[in-house]
Amino acid sequence: MLSEMPVDLDRVSKEDRDKEILRVGLIAELDAVNLYEQLAAMAEREEIKQVLLDIAREEKTHVGEFQALLLKEDEEQVRELEHGRREVEEIEKGE
Numbered sequence: 001m002l003s004e005m006p007v008d009l010d011r012v013s014k015e016d017r018d019k020e021i022l023r024v025g026l027i028a029e030l031d032a033v034n035l036y037e038q039l040a041a042m043a044e045r046e047e048i049k050q051v052l053l054d055i056a057r058e059e060k061t062h063v064g065e066f067q068a069l070l071l072k073e074d075e076e077q078v079r080e081l082e083h084g085r086r087e088v089e090e091i092e093k094g095e
Contacts, residue, residue: 022070029066032059 012020033056040052071078 019070019073022066022073025066026063026070029059029062032056033063 009017009020009024036052036056036059040049040056043049043052071081
């Protein structure tokens with residue numbers, strides 16, 4: 001159900017280790033968002049659903065924290081995110 005560690009951190013160079021740790025953190029938080037939102041969709045009691053959705057929102061905050069740190073560490077990631085944003089805008093213009 002949940003992702004496994006996608007990379008052996010012992011095999012990552014010291015200069016890239018923090019970036020990889022941040023990416024693993026992102027993956028874990030995204031897994032948590034998916035899990036809590038899926039559980040909320042299955043919950044029968046409204047208060048359980050609302051608590052699960054609240055927790056999912058908190059996990060989304062954690063995604064933002066990891067992403068903010070990663071963007072400070074990885075200039076290429078910043079450029080590629082911007083490139084991706086522009087590609088989506090171009091696709092939307094063509095619709």
